[in-house]
Amino acid sequence: MPTALDNGQRFSASAPRDGxxxxxxxxxxxxxNNVVVLVYEYRVFVAARNSETDVSHFGDEKLWPGxxxxxxxxxxxxxxVAVLVDRIVSHPTADGPGIAHGRTK
Numbered sequence: 001m002p003t004a005l006d007n008g009q010r011f012s013a014s015a016p017r018d019g020x021x022x023x024x025x026x027x028x029x030x031x032x033n034n035v036v037v038l039v040y041e042y043r044v045f046v047a048a049r050n051s052e053t054d055v056s057h058f059g060d061e062k063l064w065p066g067x068x069x070x071x072x073x074x075x076x077x078x079x080x081v082a083v084l085v086d087r088i089v090s091h092p093t094a095d096g097p098g099i100a101h102g103r104t105k
Contacts, residue, residue, distance in 0.1 A: 081104050
């Protein structure tokens with residue numbers, strides 16, 4: 001069965017920092033029992049109450065302006081807060097994560 005890697009896409013994966021079992025891949029796919037898993041990684045700069053910070057976002061689809069996700073940054077005020085994506089600077093590539101800007105909702 002063909003996979004996303006059969007068309008020559010570069011694959012870049014590393015162990016996730018948060019201990020999740022699945023590997024994270026940048027705009028590439030991994031084949032697990034003939035199932036292709038895509039994970040898109042973004043670095044999102046978030047404007048929140050008189051400060052600005054960044055969070056990593058991992059999802060099974062690309063972000064878009066207007067998308068909302070929950071920030072996962074344990075130990076900070078931002079953890080679990082809804083973030084509204086304002087602008088996408090770039091989407092993920094095999095060389096690195098996508099870049100986006102957002103604000104707390």
